[in-house]
Amino acid sequence: MRPAPAHFTPHHTDNDAVTMPLRTDEDVVRLRKAARDYLVATGFGVLDQTKMITAASELARNTLRYGGGGEARLAKLSDGTRRGVSMSFQDEGPGIADVRLALTDGYTTGGGMGLGLSGAKRLADEFELETAPGKGTMVRIVKWKAF
Numbered sequence: 001m002r003p004a005p006a007h008f009t010p011h012h013t014d015n016d017a018v019t020m021p022l023r024t025d026e027d028v029v030r031l032r033k034a035a036r037d038y039l040v041a042t043g044f045g046v047l048d049q050t051k052m053i054t055a056a057s058e059l060a061r062n063t064l065r066y067g068g069g070g071e072a073r074l075a076k077l078s079d080g081t082r083r084g085v086s087m088s089f090q091d092e093g094p095g096i097a098d099v100r101l102a103l104t105d106g107y108t109t110g111g112g113m114g115l116g117l118s119g120a121k122r123l124a125d126e127f128e129l130e131t132a133p134g135k136g137t138m139v140r141i142v143k144w145k146a147f
Contacts, residue, residue: 017075022089028060031072038074038085044145052085052143055120059089059139062116067091067137077142084125084144092136099129 020031035056039049056072063070070091077084096102105118117139121127124141131137 017073019071019073021069021071022060022063022091023069025064028057028064031060031074032057034074035085035087038076039143042076042083042085042145044085044143048143048145051123052087052141055123055141056087058116058120059087059141062139063089063091063137067093070136077144082144082146084142086140086142088138088140090136090138095133095135095137096129096131097133099131103129 018034020034021027022031032053035053036049039052044052060072063072068091070089070093073086073088073090075086075088077086103118103121117129120139120141125144126140126142128140129137
């Protein structure tokens with residue numbers, strides 16, 4: 001996975017981060033369970049768990065469908081006054097030619113509802129997307145909880 005870009009606010013990451021492959025639908029199921037475990041361990045309630053698991057599922061499926069597979073990285077975060085969970089999704093696929101269009105509700109190239117990227121952005125506290133045609137895509141979402 002690529003390191004976070006310089007413009008992304010750095011936070012302390014716990015040593016128990018995990019990287020998981022995203023090659024099959026079964027990998028998406030495993031990711032959803034791991035995401036839930038991280039969120040529960042960090043103290044998030046059911047509503048925030050549901051939001052982030054939904055966002056993670058959408059991004060994992062995008063990684064499979066549009067990026068040809070890749071990997072996800074889950075990490076617990078802390079910045080002194082808050083705890084959080086970071087979820088990153090990386091592929092080496094064709095990239096996204098028009099990010100603005102891809103983040104528009106209802107836009108889809110795969111016949112779905114077109115809420116994957118835009119929905120994930122709304123469900124998370126932080127959203128970052130790096131992509132370039134022919135260079136793959138990295139999406140990172142973060143959810144925070146005050147101590």
